[in-house]
Amino acid sequence: MTIQRPRGTRDFLPEDTEKRGRAKKAMQDVLERWGYREVATPTFEHLELFTIKSGASVIEEIYSFKDKGGRDLALRPELTAPVMRMYVSELQNSPRPQRLWYFGNCFRYERPQKGRFREFWQMGCELIGGSKPDSEAEAIALADGMLKSVGVVGDIHVGYLGLIRSILSKIEVQHRSSVMRMIDKKERSALATLLEDIGCSHLGLLELIDLKGQPALDKAAEIVRDMGAGPELDVPADAPVASAPAGTAPSPAGRGSARQGRAVGAELRLEEFQETVDLLRAYGVNFTIDFEIVRGLEYYSGTVFEIYAEGLGAQRQICGGGTYELASLFGGKETSSTGFGLGFDRIMEIVPMERSRRSPVFLAFTPDVKIQAAKIAKELRKSVPVVFDVMGRGLGAQLKAAAGAGAEFVVIVGKDELDAGKFTLRDMSGGGQESLALPEIEERLKEHYQGF
RNA sequence: GCCGGGAUAGGGUAGUGGUUAUCCUGAGGGACUGUGGAUCCCUCGAGCUGGGUUCGAAUCCCGGUCCCGGCCCCA
Numbered sequence: 001m002t003i004q005r006p007r008g009t010r011d012f013l014p015e016d017t018e019k020r021g022r023a024k025k026a027m028q029d030v031l032e033r034w035g036y037r038e039v040a041t042p043t044f045e046h047l048e049l050f051t052i053k054s055g056a057s058v059i060e061e062i063y064s065f066k067d068k069g070g071r072d073l074a075l076r077p078e079l080t081a082p083v084m085r086m087y088v089s090e091l092q093n094s095p096r097p098q099r100l101w102y103f104g105n106c107f108r109y110e111r112p113q114k115g116r117f118r119e120f121w122q123m124g125c126e127l128i129g130g131s132k133p134d135s136e137a138e139a140i141a142l143a144d145g146m147l148k149s150v151g152v153v154g155d156i157h158v159g160y161l162g163l164i165r166s167i168l169s170k171i172e173v174q175h176r177s178s179v180m181r182m183i184d185k186k187e188r189s190a191l192a193t194l195l196e197d198i199g200c201s202h203l204g205l206l207e208l209i210d211l212k213g214q215p216a217l218d219k220a221a222e223i224v225r226d227m228g229a230g231p232e233l234d235v236p237a238d239a240p241v242a243s244a245p246a247g248t249a250p251s252p253a254g255r256g257s258a259r260q261g262r263a264v265g266a267e268l269r270l271e272e273f274q275e276t277v278d279l280l281r282a283y284g285v286n287f288t289i290d291f292e293i294v295r296g297l298e299y300y301s302g303t304v305f306e307i308y309a310e311g312l313g314a315q316r317q318i319c320g321g322g323t324y325e326l327a328s329l330f331g332g333k334e335t336s337s338t339g340f341g342l343g344f345d346r347i348m349e350i351v352p353m354e355r356s357r358r359s360p361v362f363l364a365f366t367p368d369v370k371i372q373a374a375k376i377a378k379e380l381r382k383s384v385p386v387v388f389d390v391m392g393r394g395l396g397a398q399l400k401a402a403a404g405a406g407a408e409f410v411v412i413v414g415k416d417e418l419d420a421g422k423f424t425l426r427d428m429s430g431g432g433q434e435s436l437a438l439p440e441i442e443e444r445l446k447e448h449y450q451g452f
Numbered sequence: 453g454c455c456g457g458g459a460u461a462g463g464g465u466a467g468u469g470g471u472u473a474u475c476c477u478g479a480g481g482g483a484c485u486g487u488g489g490a491u492c493c494c495u496c497g498a499g500c501u502g503g504g505u506u507c508g509a510a511u512c513c514c515g516g517u518c519c520c521g522g523c524c525c526c527a
Contacts, residue, residue: 004500004518054527060453061525078527111453114521297527314522341527366486395486403488414486428488 008110008118019353024103024344027123027146034142036101036125041082043105047072052329053081054297063107063118075107079122080326080339087128088332096129096335103344115315115346124321124341132323133272135338136303137279143307143319143340144285150351154307154318156286158277159293161300161322163220166227166268167208171200183209184294203227209292216289217277224270276303299324301336311350318346360385361445362402365413366395373413376423379438380411384445403428409448411441 005011012020028038047064063075076082079102091098103123112118125142127135140158147154164183168176175198182191188206195201204223211219280287287305295304304322312318321340328334363386365373377388387405389398395414402410412424412433425441426433436444 007518050527058527061527080527108526110525111523112519113523116526295527299527315526317526320527364487391480394484396484396488397481399486399488401488407488410488412487416486424487426487431488433487 006118008112010117010119019351020344020348023150023348023351023353024123026149027342028101028103030142030145030149031101031125034099034138034145036099036142039083039086039100039102040104041076041079041086041102044073044075045082045085047074049081049085049330050074050077053299053326061108061110063109076104077106077108079104079106079124079341080126080324081330083126083339084128084326084332084337085330087126087335088327088330091128092327092332092335097135098128099125100128101125113315114313115343115349117345121344122341123344124339126337126339128327128337128339129335130338132302132336132338133275133279135336136276136323137283139321139338139340140280140287140303140305141283141285143305143321143342144283144287146342147307147319147347150347150353152309152318152347152350152352154309155288156305156307157288157290157293158280158303158305159289159291159295160220160270160273160276160303161294162268162273162302163208163224163270164291164294167203167205167223170203170227172198175200179205180294183292184296186292209290212288212290214289216291217274220270220273220291224268227268273303295320295322299326299329301325302338305340309346309350312346315343315346318343358385358449359406359408360387362387362389362398362405362407362410363413364389364395364398364402364410366415367392369413369415369418372418376411376413376438380442380445383442384449386411409445 031038047059047062050058050062058077062077065073067073083100083102087098087100101124103121105119106122107119109118110116123146125139127139130138140156144154144156164180168179171179175194178194179191182188182194183205192201192206195203195205204219204226208216208219208223277289293304293306295306300322302323305320306317307319308316309318310316319340319342321338323336323338325334325336327337361380361384363373363377363380374388377386380386387402387407389401391397391401393401395412399410407428410426410428412426417423417435420435422435422437423441424433425436425444
């Protein structure tokens with residue numbers, strides 16, 4: 001019996017790996033064209049990093065362990081927390097904004113299904129320290145550009161927590177998290193019942209999340225107008241904004257967990273959201289305004305967005321992100337950031353990728369001139385990929401192998417060629433061949449491999 | 453964690469409670485000591501795992517593992 005892969009993991013054969021590499025490269029190019037720089041963090045971290053961010057309940061879904069020194073460690077389940085941890089400890093005094101991107105494997109202890117594995121790859125970026133609408137528009141346009149670069153069409157939904165949280169402030173504290181949860185889970189009828197029961201139907205919440213696109217924004221403006229005079233229950237005072245980055249708010253609860261009620265202030269600044277929307281339109285991004293997008297966690301503080309794609313079964317989301325406040329959670333200064341993560345594996349399931357790999361040149365030789373042939377192979381490798389027989393095959397068998405491997409060209413080296421100083425370049429598709437000096441062969445092949 | 457469907461050579465498959473388990477493909481070699489994918493020949497290679505029922509199990513039953521789809525969850 002052979003040893004199996006652990007559950008939820010995958011092997012990537014050469015074809016898979018090539019395809020993934022090409023897709024990664026395409027998206028990476030977009031990131032770099034926007035001025036982002038790659039960073040990398042450890043595969044494992046202190047478990048605490050993730051429980052601080054997401055609450056103790058995530059331990060169930062994390063690969064965590066004690067090392068031999070008794071430390072509680074965890075394989076990273078996501079990359080935003082590690083990157084922000086790194087930012088706080090290494091980059092806080094660097095010029096802002098910081099534009100960082102990353103690509104790495106992550107691990108979650110979950111039931112595998114379509115588009116969900118225990119080891120998976122995330123690609124994403126964090127734009128740290130910018131002002132909200134500008135950063136938000138940049139992040140969303142960037143995500144859009146990355147998907148387009150691999151030919152994936154996503155359905156982009158953009159929401160704004162400033163508004164939702166302001167409406168929530170009209171609702172009694174003990175009901176807020178249930179309301180939030182029901183919005184997130186799209187439990188419409190339960191939400192309607194609850195709002196009715198607590199006498200909050202008049203706030204317009206149901207109508208708001210039902211509407212999509214411009215009508216949703218119009219409704220938002222209406223709600224904001226109506227809310228102007230209403231009583232506010234327990235809204236934290238805004239931070240002095242003069243010198244602080246726009247829109248950040250104090251975090252009275254300090255380093256408490258995001259799941260334990262530590263809500264960052266999300267001020268109601270609909271005009272900021274409007275600006276994000278205007279910028280996105282300027283960038284030519286196709287998106288839907290959708291206030292139902294609230295994302296689970298408390299550290300999100302402004303615009304949030306999710307991107308969905310077809311063809312993935314139950315796991316349709318391929319991207320999620322927004323503006324958040326995490327630096328302070330990890331012991332740093334208040335810093336507003338915007339970022340997103342792309343589910344690389346899910347994207348790979350739907351990229352319409354043409355296979356365009358170029359097979360290496362095969363250098364076929366007669367066994368009696370192996371030594372000289374090896375020298376020629378070495379020379380040719382300066383220009384093009386060259387495969388040299390290691391099976392001890394005769395010339396005929398080498399050609400057969402080259403054909404089987406899909407070679408487009410074979411260079412044949414034998415005693416006659418060595419004597420003449422001219423080698424045979426054989427075109428395997430047509431079957432034609434000609435006798436040429438080595439520099440000419442190099443020239444021809446180099447031309448053929450141009451761009452690969 | 454829950455529900456359903458699966459597991460037969462490297463890949464894809466057929467079949468039956470009972471001789472030596474199909475076929476296709478693949479891989480290696482040969483016919484072919486300087487010219488390829490053809491053809492022919494040879495070789496390699498399999499019933500997930502543990503238990504039970506049975507004279508006999510790859511087949512029937514149970515547990516486990518893994519895969520596929522869905523639920524829960526999804527930072």
